[in-house]
Amino acid sequence: MPVFDYEDIQLVPNKCIVNSRSEVDTSVQFGPRRFKLPVVPANMQTIIDEPLAEWFAANDYFYVMHRFDEESRLPFVKKMHEKGLFASISVGVKPREWALIEELANADLIPEYITIDVAHGHAQSVIDLIHHIKKWLPESFLIAGNVGTPEGVRELENAGADATKVGIGPGKVCITKIKTGFGTGGWQLAALRLCAKAASKPIITDGGIRTHGDIAKSVRFGASMCMIGSLFAGHKQSPGDLIEKDGQLFKSYFGSASEYQKGSHTNVEGKKMLVPFKGNIHDTLIEMQQDLQSSISYAGGNTLSALEKVDYVIVKNSIFNGDAL
Ligand SMILES: NC(=O)C1=CN([C@@H]2O[C@H](COP(=O)(O)OP(=O)(O)OC[C@H]3O[C@@H](n4cnc5c(N)ncnc54)[C@H](OP(=O)(O)O)[C@@H]3O)[C@@H](O)[C@H]2O)C=CC1
Ligand SMILES: Nc1nc2c(ncn2[C@@H]2O[C@H](COP(=O)(O)O)[C@@H](O)[C@H]2O)c(=O)[nH]1
Numbered sequence: 001m002p003v004f005d006y007e008d009i010q011l012v013p014n015k016c017i018v019n020s021r022s023e024v025d026t027s028v029q030f031g032p033r034r035f036k037l038p039v040v041p042a043n044m045q046t047i048i049d050e051p052l053a054e055w056f057a058a059n060d061y062f063y064v065m066h067r068f069d070e071e072s073r074l075p076f077v078k079k080m081h082e083k084g085l086f087a088s089i090s091v092g093v094k095p096r097e098w099a100l101i102e103e104l105a106n107a108d109l110i111p112e113y114i115t116i117d118v119a120h121g122h123a124q125s126v127i128d129l130i131h132h133i134k135k136w137l138p139e140s141f142l143i144a145g146n147v148g149t150p151e152g153v154r155e156l157e158n159a160g161a162d163a164t165k166v167g168i169g170p171g172k173v174c175i176t177k178i179k180t181g182f183g184t185g186g187w188q189l190a191a192l193r194l195c196a197k198a199a200s201k202p203i204i205t206d207g208g209i210r211t212h213g214d215i216a217k218s219v220r221f222g223a224s225m226c227m228i229g230s231l232f233a234g235h236k237q238s239p240g241d242l243i244e245k246d247g248q249l250f251k252s253y254f255g256s257a258s259e260y261q262k263g264s265h266t267n268v269e270g271k272k273m274l275v276p277f278k279g280n281i282h283d284t285l286i287e288m289q290q291d292l293q294s295s296i297s298y299a300g301g302n303t304l305s306a307l308e309k310v311d312y313v314i315v316k317n318s319i320f321n322g323d324a325l
Helices: 050-058 070-082 095-106 124-136 150-159 176-180 188-198 213-220 281-299 304-309
Strands: 009-011 028-030 033-035 039-041 088-091 113-117 141-147 163-166 203-206 225-228 242-245 248-254 272-276 312-314
Touching: 009 213, 009 281, 050 070, 070 088, 070 095, 088 095, 095 124, 113 124, 124 141, 124 150, 141 150, 141 203, 150 163, 150 188, 163 188, 188 203, 188 213, 213 225, 213 281, 213 304, 281 304
Parallel strands: 039 225, 088 113, 113 141, 141 163, 163 203, 203 225
Antiparallel strands: 009 312, 028 033, 242 248, 248 272
């Protein structure tokens, strides 16, 4: 089994068919909607909040609201629908979450997207919740995860998930691999490849994306969508206070299983870091789009599908040639 990660892969160019990168279409159909880019900010408290979710929805970008302000989820769906925007929420697997699904159905508030967001998604608890959501909210597009194996993908798909999310421990603020010895950290791209070969429905790759080129590589290895935390952290619009340290500006980024999120030291599998302030997230999205347009042009096409079959080489740890960006 070839094992590699983003920094070990380079995609091989094909003859260009466009005269300008601006001709290239980076949009993707994901579930019932089409979005400008195959990227989604991680459903984490330091990455997405309600104002940002509204902005993403209003501007045709996919988003997944986090699940850590439990009682705000039903009113959030209502508010988004009143504004004519799609609703995309996260749930865990505890009994309160089962009740929320019934409350949403009884109030006729049908989120367009629901994500089951737990650390170890290849679990009977997740399969049971998939059945429950499909019974009460069959029209919602249901994403389930996280998993790291073809078996995990197949079992969640067979239970009724409309998409699966792949990535155990490759995240920037993740310490799962250190605390437990398990995960796809360091070989996320190879794990995505294995999972995508087994999948019959879309896959979201989650964690480990460090550069815009990694988005193109994810599409090459089977992702329909890329969930991104650290690259989206630290913006003007990112939740959390701006922190000044030694004359430099930062924002904090912490794991959803960190003590900062949990308020306890039990089963901690995440840490906190400071991310240098990056300015406006709109500018980052534009740059991501331009870089992805360029990737597609190198692939020899004018839509995302051109990336799906492009050749690649494995060149271990070669990407930066010793240079930092
Ligand atoms: N993608 C990744 O690699 C990881 C992501 N995370 C993120 O952290 C957040 C918290 O995740 P999570 O702890 O699942 O959420 P919760 O704290 O809501 O836990 C969900 C349920 O799953 C149980 N559970 C959690 N981990 C395991 C496990 N390894 N084996 C068996 N049962 C388990 C919990 O019980 P109990 O706590 O009693 O065991 C609880 O009942 C999520 O947002 C998740 O995405 C966390 C770790 C890894
Ligand atoms: N093991 C842990 N993984 C976590 C935690 N909180 C979030 N995450 C995962 O990381 C990605 C984002 O990764 P990045 O490399 O883009 O920064 C996120 O979507 C989750 O899947 C955590 O506490 N522990």
